Structure formats: C-alpha cells, structure tokens
Amino acid sequence: MDISTAYKDNNYKIHVAENILKSQLSEYTAQYDNVYYLIDEHVYGIYKNSKLSFIEAPLVVTGGESFKYASPLMHTMEELLAFGIKRNDLIVVIGGGATGDAGGFIASTILRGVDYIHVPTTLLAHDSAIGGKTAINSKHGKNLIGAFYRPKAVIYDLDFLKSLPSSEVLSGFGEVFKHAMIHSPELTEDLFQATKETIDLKTLTPFIIKGIETKMTIVIEDEHEKGSRKFLNLGHTLAHAIEYKYKIPHGQAVMLGIIASLYISNQVYQLEIALDYYVDYMKHHGYPVGLITDMDVDEMLELIKKDKKNHKSDYISYVLFKDENTLTVTDIKVSDLKMMLTKLKERI
Template identity: 40%
Template sequence: MSTLHVKSKTGDYPVVADGHVLEKLGEHLVALNTPKDTRVTIITDETVGQLPFAKTAIQSIEDAGYRTQCLEVPAGDQSKSLAVASTLYPKLLAFGMRRSDLIVALGGGVIGDLAGFIAATYLRGIAFVQAPTTLLAHDSSIGGKVGVNLPEGKNLVGAFYPPRAVLYDLSALAHLPARQWINGMAEVIKHGIIGNPQLFEQLEAQPLTSCPDAAVLEPILTAAMKVKIDVVEADEREASRRQVLNIGHTLGHAIEQRSHYQLGHGEAVSIGLVLEAKLAVARGLLDEQTARRIEVVLANHGLPTAPPRDDWNEVAALIDVDKKHGSTLWTFALPTAIGDVAIVKDVSKAEVEVVYQRALEEAE
C-alpha cells in the first residue's frame, strides 16, 4: 500500500492506493474520524454499480455502521451535467443528508467531477471522498477540481473543492475494458512529460497496453500521482504553475467535444499532446526528436496521434470558449523537454491552424 499526502488550504488529505481499498472502505471512513451517525451517499454509474467490487464497497460501509444509500446515474460523459445533478439533490434531501454527512464518489472521472460538484454545492458544501475505479481518475481525483459540462464546453461550471480523501483500489482497474485502460495511459504519459523523465522513459521501454499486476502498477501510478500532487500543492487554484497540467487539454478538449464524445478523453488528450508538441517545435521551444518521442510513446500505447478531419474553425471556436483564455490570444502549456513544460500566453489562432493542418497532411 502506498499513501501520499496532499497539502490544501482547505484541509490536507491522503491519497491511498492498494489492491484492497474497496473491501475495507468502511474501515477507511472510520480512520478518517467519520462519526458513526454520519449518513453516507454513494454516487456511482449504472455500469460500475453492477460490478462486484461496487457491491463489496457498499457492504463495507454498511458493515462499519453507517446509514447508506447508493445513487446511480447513466454511464458516460452525458451525466456530467447540471440536469443530472439536479435530479440528485432531491434524493439527498429525501435521505436526510445534513451538512455533517458524506458523499462517496465511486467511479471514474465523470462520477468524481459530478459527485464532487454536488458535494460542493449541496447545503453550501458537505464532505466527500473520491473512490476512483478507472485509470483516468488517477489524475482527476486529485487536486480538488469538480464540475459539470455545458453544451458550450467542458467544465464550465464548477469549483475548487478538495475531497476528504482519495481511496484508490488498484484491483478495480483489472475490470476496465481495453479502450478505457488505453485512454487512462494518456494521462500517465502526460505526467511523465510534465515532471518525471524516468516515468516517461520506463513507458517508452515497456509500454503498458493492459493492466499489469499490482506490484508493477502501484509504483507507476504513485509516480504519476506524485507529479500531480507536487504541481497542485504549488498552485492549488491554477493561478500560475498548475496550468502545466493543461498540456494536451487545450486542443484535446476541443477535439473531444467536436467528436461528440465519440473520442475518449485520453484519446483526445493524446492527439492534443502530439499537436502541442508540434506547436512547441514550431515555436523553437522543443526539438523535433523529443516531439517524435512523445508521438511514438503514445502510439505504442494504442492511442491516436493524428487529428480528426474536422473543420478547423469549429475546433477553434471551442478553444475560444475554454475558460483558460481571456483574450484573442490563447494560452498553451507546451513541452520544452521531457520533464519540463512552459506556459505560453501569446499563441495566435493562425499559428495553431498551421500546425493542425500540417498534421492532417502528414497523416495522409
């Protein structure tokens, strides 16, 4: 078992990762000094809710003496919405949830963001615990960003609201379909690019195209999560340094949305990482060999690296809506080396279009 700690202005919290978290979830809540009269609402999706480990987790909480309800929402990005959130608030009220009670987010990034948003806004804020069950969620569960999407764009309504704890059961990852696993690897690789060259080189040498044994997986995920934690602790509310975590996401979010979410989040981020590496080369910030290494390691994990044949103006319009931009110029996190990223705030639409169109031509 590995335990990391995140320092937060609103309260430090542990990140626990091992292969037995969910079967001991109730014990973990007790260890967090959760009073026995606490009502616990588990929010999950209809897919995760039917898996054996979910039933084990719920039983563990009940066995610890907590009054528990489980709320399921449809699986998929469409549930990360104000409409779905609005159906859950009345159920919290009907269960008698008070400000002293607790929400457990059991699932992937969509569930973590949705449940965290509900926790941040119900009764002006109640505690919640992240219990991630996907590889992608090793990233999204840490750092306190919660929120929902609007039709106009991703994560446009939300808050910074750290959890009481992140309780990560690595055995749950063995249940992931192959495509979900590969999507998650995009974020692991991203963390190597941001701040851990050794992690990146390990994934170059030995691609993880399927879930390995816990003994292999735990140190890799611990290294990736440590990169995220170091960045978040330095800049919790994304005033400066935390923007490096957006690498691959400025273009990736727009591409993901334009695909109507037919592309997975990690697939879109992979394309974004490649395009943004090419943009860094065009700007003289990165050498072509390193950009090629980024592209190859993503491809070797089964991730797409070429942009879809889409209307550039439609992609650009979605970038304009992104909350990270406050002027006619765009802000990008661009790699300068494996392990180092620069924040560039004067990127023009025209220079990104050149990179995008050239990538399309190269893919022909």
C-alpha cells in the first residue's frame, strides 16, 4: 500500500509491499539525468544476483552503523563528486536504518542537497526511514550530527525482511512495539496477542503499516521535534545508553528502555502499569532484560546526560505515560532518576 505524507509542501509517498523495488523505482528514476545507488555491503552481498541485479555500478558502502562516521561518509561523498554528481541527479539509498541515516545525510549536504529515495531493508528501518531525519555519529554519542531532510520517496519492499537474522527482527520489532504503545493501549494489546508465541513477519505486516502511519502523523505535526515528536523517543533515553555501552541492536535496547519508562511512569505519575506483564513477554522473546540488572547506573547517567534532547542541565527530559493513554515529556532531576534506576535494577 502507499502512504502519502501530508506536510504543507514537498510531500512524498511511502510505498509498502512485497516485491515492488524495481517497478516503483523506475517511476522515479526516469525524471533524473543520473541515478547513483548507495548500497549496504551486506545487502548487496545477499541480493546482487537477484533483486538488485538490475543495478549497474552501485557504490557499495560499509555495512550498518560503521558507515555513520565522518570518514566513510566523506569517502563516499568524494566518490560521488568524482563521478561528477549534479544537483538534478538522484541518490537511491538501499540498506537499513544506519545506511539510510548516513545516505540521507550525504544527499542533504552534497551540493547543498540533491534528491534521494530511501529503500529500507530492515524491520527497524520502518522507523528511521520515516520523518526525514538524517544523521551520523559523534565520538560523544549517536546521531549527534545531521539534518532534517525529506526524501523524494520511501520504497519499503518487504521481501528484504525475509533474509533478516532473528536478532534484527527482534530489534526492529522493538520499534513496532513502541509505535503500538504510542498509538493506543488497544493496539498494544492486539500486538501482544498476535505475537504471544512467536514474532512472525506475515502477522506483523499490518502492525508495521500502522507503525508507519503513527509515526507519520506525529512527524508531520512536529517535523523539527519541538513538541509531540519527542514522544517517539519513548524508551530511547535509557536505550541509547544501553546500546552504546553493551553494543546490542537499537530496537532491543528500546525494549529495555520501555521497561524503564514504564517503571518511571509508575513512580512519577502514581500509575499501576503491570510491569511484569511486559517484562515476562520480553524475556519470552529473548530480549536481554538482564542487562538492566547488570547496568552501572552512574555510567548510564553520564551517557544519558549527553542526550541532545535535554535542554536544562541537571535535568533529563524523559518521555513518560502520565496516564495509560497519554504521553508527556517530563524533566526529571538527575538525582531522582538515579534513585529510580537503582530501584529498577533491584525490581527486575
């Protein structure tokens, strides 16, 4: 199915279906003088003789998160410039969230901006491909350098998901789960039921589409993250720190972060969200919940303080539920957060 953005201008489509890459792309590429393909090396390795065999002379880029640093990024920029890229050429970025983040950043800055299309190849990228954020990493944290820059289209060919290792499915599912929670308690419960035993891609498709729509609604309302877009960071405050420290996939860390957010919501807003229901479910599916018990709270806090969403020193901006249907961003004193995370460690 096609989902259209509803910004004031510069709208684009998100095409979601199986086996659509080649045909959808051709509807766009005809308008450009030249098309440059940036493809994650792992994805290209798997599909070069099948789905991606129609692509001549791709720029195969370092896989995953390792592409999101200044040095490989500049290398690819210089390659594109050496090929003589022009402002009315198109860049097609094929890969997961990291490839999309860095490829989008390249598109946003090369010649001060050329058009690009993102072709996400992971479940996790159903999240990062929506909303026009591009980014690379700093020594001091993830995604600290980037731009807001919209693609001309997102082509989400679900075929790519079939080759994902299970740890990647678990990771991407973290964001699907988060979007259901942001959407409503009802959708969350539906998802719980549909994935009680196993997380199966076929079952997930409607939830992926719902997740894209949920995210889309929010980012259109608040593109530059001044208000409601912050809700999308549900679970991400602790997740970024855990991910950085323990090098686990992003969406898996988000699931752990969600546990913390629920626990803190219960404390700050005197709610009674059934934490164990969530914890047991996550353990059942193999999320590394034990890392919460292992974490060094002071170390986590040092990392959390660097989060670019914080705007007051000594306070951490945290996305919480203030009741079961309503999210809010609450500034929590670092000392209070320390206390709560310490108790959570014991509680798990």
